[in-house]
């Protein structure tokens with residue numbers, strides 16, 4: 259068993275409390291994603307809005323149960339995300355804050371770029387976006403066509419192209435965009451982009467699931483990006499572009515897996531609380547669903563700890579993401595069966611959970627892509643046995 263230490267238990271307890279607020283807002287955010295602004299004062303949403311901003315950039319840590327939290331570790335984030343997603347995955351993913359773009363800025367930004375970016379996030383809750391997927395390239399992200407003509411001697415660079423399904427982009431004031439400045443594996447560069455720049459257009463895309471995340475289409479018409487917003491120019495070419503995007507996925511994949519686990523748990527607990535009299539076989543079926551959720555959590559926590567201790571090339575996190583997304587789809591559909599054929603009409607929350615489970619499958623790589631990653635790692639011998647990583651689970655105060 260993977261036991262959480264006192265610090266992580268304190269975080270889990272606080273997140274459970276915040277999740278109650280998320281649940282109260284869940285159906286409202288699903289019905290009207292543009293009205294999400296009225297939930298910004300919820301303490302859990304506030305916490306998300308500065309999550310992972312390093313203390314050296316002026317961020318005071320949140321004190322929970324006597325412990326300080328920036329949620330800079332993957333294990334902390336998985337514990338937090340599972341609980342908040344039990345409340346509502348839509349509000350969680352639709353919350354303002356650095357999210358994926360923050361990790362890319364952390365990996366690629368120089369000190370001045372980080373200060374500029376974090377100052378804006380600390381000034382007020384600010385939505386950001388991470389623009390990678392395009393109309394013609396999703397899983398095969400390296401096939402992107404969005405073009406960046408790099409400016410010389412301090413001249414602006416020019417960005418032209420389209421991105422698709424980008425979370426929160428139509429609400430965001432700024433974000434990051436990955437674009438090609440030339441062909442080949444080292445030909446991708448990331449820029450920090452303000453949506454107010456001339457030539458940037460963002461429109462929400464209607465979606466069935468994860469409506470709170472307000473996935474959007476972005477269009478760039480010869481956008482002039484100031485030279486000091488091009489990321490990673492102080493780093494060697496091998497440490498920019500796609501390499502940095504992979505770093506983002508490796509650090510955050512266990513968090514997305516935790517969101518999927520939270521959705522599964524929400525459906526399981528819904529049955530537990532709303533079906534008083536279960537037959538023996540129903541009880542047995544529900545228990546098995548609960549046990550599958552607990553097993554998947556073990557894998558997830560192992561994967562997150564492995565990320566934190568650099569013991570995994572991303573394979574465990576990929577396995578956890580594939581497992582929890584599959585589970586979210588299975589458990590949400592199974593939960594409906596406990597309420598008969600009209601379940602999705604009579605139980606709007608269950609209906610929403612089924613839709614959200616489908617949405618999380620596509621985030622940060624579909625199940626097929628995660629399985630490819632796992633087997634690629636096995637072939638390369640990156641991880642020879644599925645045993646637990648030999649890492650301590652105590653986290654510092």
Ligand SMILES: Cc1cc2nc3c(=O)[nH]c(=O)nc-3n(C[C@H](O)[C@H](O)[C@H](O)COP(=O)(O)OP(=O)(O)OC[C@H]3O[C@@H](n4cnc5c(N)ncnc54)[C@H](O)[C@@H]3O)c2cc1C
Pocket residue numbers: 387388389390391395396397398422423424425426467468471473617618620621622623624625626627630
């Ligand atoms: C809620 C949500 C939030 C999102 N947020 C963002 C965001 O913030 N930023 C962003 O850039 N993108 C975002 N996305 C987009 C997401 O990353 C893409 O949907 C995902 O990469 C899949 O791309 P695609 O939709 O083009 O599907 P495709 O890549 O066309 O895949 C379609 C199907 O083909 C399968 N497939 C594809 N390639 C292979 C292969 N090589 N082997 C086997 N099977 C394969 C896939 O598993 C899938 O079942 C978001 C999507 C959702 C649903």
